Amino acid sequence: MKKLIKLEINGENFDVAISPAAYLIDVIRETVGLSGTKKGCGVGDCGACTVLIDGRPTLSCITLAVACAGKAITTIEGLSRGSELHPVQRAFIDKGAVQCGFCTPGMVLSSKALLDENPHPSQDEIKTALAGNLCRCTGYAKIIEAVEHAGRLLSGEGCDEQA
Numbered sequence: 001m002k003k004l005i006k007l008e009i010n011g012e013n014f015d016v017a018i019s020p021a022a023y024l025i026d027v028i029r030e031t032v033g034l035s036g037t038k039k040g041c042g043v044g045d046c047g048a049c050t051v052l053i054d055g056r057p058t059l060s061c062i063t064l065a066v067a068c069a070g071k072a073i074t075t076i077e078g079l080s081r082g083s084e085l086h087p088v089q090r091a092f093i094d095k096g097a098v099q100c101g102f103c104t105p106g107m108v109l110s111s112k113a114l115l116d117e118n119p120h121p122s123q124d125e126i127k128t129a130l131a132g133n134l135c136r137c138t139g140y141a142k143i144i145e146a147v148e149h150a151g152r153l154l155s156g157e158g159c160d161e162q163a
């Protein structure tokens with residue numbers, strides 16, 4: 001039997017009728033229709049499905065949607081303002097940290113959560129924060145560079161820096 005719940009996603013309220021066993025990723029992608037959140041392994045190993053719940057990176061493939069009622073959910077669609085990219089998204093593009101792009105939404109959200117708490121993380125802190133987000137393409141060096149660059153952009157530094 002379906003349960004009617006209210007989910008707040010990217011500041012917008014959605015009333016959804018879902019199975020109590022439904023995982024958040026499926027509700028976000030299929031019921032709400034936001035396809036930016038990616039499903040990789042589906043079992044909590046790759047980080048592709050990362051969203052923020054009350055600002056904390058959370059694996060939506062192993063999180064029940066009913067447990068998220070009343071919480072603020074942020075997906076990758078919630079970062080940009082219209083056509084203006086969030087500085088973390090901008091930095092990933094500027095530094096060539098996006099190749100196939102499958103890991104990127106989760107990487108960007110985990111990076112944003114890190115930078116919200118720690119605007120100038122060390123490389124080790126970045127590696128730790130992104131340890132649950134796997135990338136098969138980039139070799140990670142450019143991703144780490146992008147997070148450092150994003151920190152500078154968010155602090156208003158590095159605006160004149162060449163990409």
Ligand code: FES
Nearest residue numbers: 040042046047061
């Ligand atoms: S799809 Fe969720 S961790 Fe891989």
Ligand code: FES
Nearest residue numbers: 100103135136137
């Ligand atoms: S850019 Fe392809 S998996 Fe990360």
